[in-house]
Amino acid sequence: MTAPSPAAVDALAAALPPGSWTRDPFEIAPSLKEWRNRWTGETPLLLLPRSTEETAQMVRLCGELGVALTPQGGNTGLVGGQIPHGEVLISTRRMRAVRDVAPLDDAMVVEAGVTLLEAQQAAAGADRLFPLSLAAEGTATIGGVISTNAGGTAVLRYGMMRDLVLGLEAVLPNGEIFHGLKRLRKDNTGYDLKQLLIGAEGTLGIVTAASLKLF
Ligand SMILES: Cc1cc2nc3c(=O)[nH]c(=O)nc-3n(C[C@H](O)[C@H](O)[C@H](O)COP(=O)(O)OP(=O)(O)OC[C@H]3O[C@@H](n4cnc5c(N)ncnc54)[C@H](O)[C@@H]3O)c2cc1C
Incomplete structure (x- = not known):
């Protein structure tokens, strides 16, 4: 997957409410490792929507900016589909109702x-x-x-x-x-x-x- 340009990632972060994303490598790190250590990924940004509407806003903006997305739930998948390889990562961890x-x-x-x-x-x-x-x-x-x-x-x-x-x-x-x-x-x-x-x-x-x- 092609990694988004830094300018597109900056524009995405700037357009979203503060607190709905993180670039903190320590916060992101656990989401990049598959639990058996078979895959380690990378991402410039982790999106953390709280609602369906916020998810929709994020996906729409990613589309407009040409930014690829990988969704992640509990990160227990056994075939690595949840591990980003340069794409922006979007986690459902805050959608818990x-x-x-x-x-x-x-x-x-x-x-x-x-x-x-x-x-x-x-x-x-x-x-x-x-x-x-x-x-x-x-x-x-x-x-x-x-x-x-x-x-x-x-x-x-x-x-x-x-x-x-x-x-x-x-x-x-x-x-x-x-x-x-x-x-x-x-x-x-x-x-x-x-x-x-x-x-x-x-x-x-x-x-x-x-x-x-x-x-
Ligand atoms: C110990 C163990 C035992 C297991 N036993 C079984 C078993 O008996 N039978 C069986 O069928 N499976 C089994 N599995 C596999 C299990 O089905 C998956 O690990 C689980 O479904 C993944 O859920 P997750 O929330 O961790 O998703 P993740 O690992 O985060 O993601 C898995 C895939 O789904 C996508 N994804 C996640 N959330 C969303 C979303 N909201 N919208 C769109 N795409 C999304 C990701 O991009 C990725 O491609 C087992 C896994 C483990 C670790």
Whole structure:
């Protein structure tokens, strides 16, 4: 991936609210290392959006300035897709809200930076099960397990992450927000666009929230 020009990175940082990004190498360092030490990356800037709207603003500006982006959740991925090689890094770590748990619908809406464990706990708090489980669940995020289409230990009973997502909210490469947080079980309307984003490793957009199936 081509690293952005220093001028473009300066312009990006200047256009964003203070506190929504960092250039501090010590703060950035843990995000550049894959946990088994297989890949070490580099980035000129770490973006830390707090909301979907802030993510959209960042993505739109990156598009206008020709700056490539790598999304990162919990940085537990095993194939290095979350490690930037010169691109600007955008982390979902501040997007941690459980927006809604609806036991009567057997559904909940959580933001992308919620860990898998936190999502399971939110479901359990409403006497429901969110069945995806894997050893990295204390750190892996909902955005990450969606973007890698994770399977986990209960995959044969409950399916892949692809089968557990009822709806998605995402920021598309032009900065537009895809509002698709549906809860319908029987949804026969048109194309199932969310399925393109699931397993896409951030190549088609940044997942900001998901509506998940509970049992
Ligand atoms: C100990 C261990 C056990 C595991 N066991 C299993 C298992 O049993 N089954 C299984 O299927 N997998 C397993 N995995 C892999 C696991 O699925 C991934 O590590 C996890 O899904 C990545 O989540 P993350 O939040 O850490 O994402 P990251 O590692 O940060 O990112 C992973 C990819 O998703 C992209 N991405 C992250 N967040 C977003 C977002 N919000 N929007 C768009 N793109 C995004 C990144 O760019 C990258 O390409 C295991 C991993 C570990 C470390």
